[in-house]
Amino acid sequence: MSNPNKAKGTAWESSVRDFLNRSLGLVDAAGKFLHPGSGDNIRRAAQEGAKDVGDIHAYPFVIECKDVKNPAVPTWLRQAVAEAEHAGFPLAAVVAKRRGFSPGVARVHFTVSTWRAIRDLLGTPVDDAAALYGAIYSARGLDTARWYVTVSLADFADLLADVRGAHAVR
Template sequence: MANPSKAKGTAWESLVVGYLRERHNPGAHRNVQMGVKDIGDIDGYYLHALEAKAEKSITLSDYIAQANREAVNAGKPFGCAVVKRRMKGVADGYVVRDVRTDVRLLNRLRDMEEALMDADFDRWFDIDEEHREAA
């Protein structure tokens, strides 16, 4: 690849996809760029349009604005950026979203947990216990 910055970004996207496939969603994949109607760099991060960033100068406001636009284009309720941390691997990178998006996400999580608790408390308890053990 002639552009070293593009190669670095592509490598980061591929690492993020590999991490997601192993730990979150085996169907995660890099998206084809769509220009003005871009839908994010990676599909398969549940409910999110994901923008992967591996840049020397980090500009969170630009990343979040882009992720939020691309979430709309992708028909996803949430946008986020996965930002590479210098000299670290994927697990040590940062998932970034604005407070508005984070509150909407947590409200949805809260409401869904309450609904599951009402519908099937034993199932909710088992899932809760499983995730507490994984932390």
């Protein structure tokens, strides 16, 4: 790959995918899918051009992965929400790499409306959900479009398992 930034992004996407597949028990010790055709497997999405469908599909989430020095979380979240709509997925998240740390401590960001949808699906009150998944709330000024919720990638893996369990019941 001749573009070093693209190679860095691809490596980060693969790390996130692999971490989630291992955390959810979807792969064996060698990293091979236990059930290759399962829709539960976390996969990197093919690029779609103007109608991009996100970097990773972890149903019901489209995940946008970011490995950059300067964060722009509200902008990234708008991108992730648009890509989730393009892919036909109900939820969107952004995973931002923390340089020098393992993938499990990466930051996973949600819009406030996505966080509310997650809590509604799980039937979990705000304080209980925050404690259960280690959520941190960021309110940037009076513009609620710039507010977001953050958890670690390790906590997101637990949240994803819980959401999938609750989603299957419905």
